[in-house]
Amino acid sequence: MRGVDLAIYADALAGEAASVVARAERARSRLRQAAIEQRARGDLTETAVSRLEALGLLSRVDQAAVRNELRELDAALEALDELQAWVERQLAADG
Numbered sequence: 001m002r003g004v005d006l007a008i009y010a011d012a013l014a015g016e017a018a019s020v021v022a023r024a025e026r027a028r029s030r031l032r033q034a035a036i037e038q039r040a041r042g043d044l045t046e047t048a049v050s051r052l053e054a055l056g057l058l059s060r061v062d063q064a065a066v067r068n069e070l071r072e073l074d075a076a077l078e079a080l081d082e083l084q085a086w087v088e089r090q091l092a093a094d095g
């Protein structure tokens with residue numbers, strides 16, 4: 001393998017890893033927001049909750065689905081890290 005090809009591939013993998021990290025952070029943020037909204041629902045009137053839902057300011061989040069998505073993203077990131085480490089070893093061996 002050419003070192004240049006490995007370096008380009010390593011850059012592409014780094015981009016993918018950054019994308020997965022960002023998606024995982026958005027999932028964590030959705031879970032935090034859902035927890036806040038759940039607490040707020042308990043203290044607000046039904047009328048206020050209905051109006052806020054109609055405006056799209058309160059929503060129902062399937063927390064189990066988001067947690068599952070987060071587990072999948074974490075597993076994907078772990079696999080990407082493993083592949084990146086392999087590519088880096090190949091670069092070091094070629095260099």
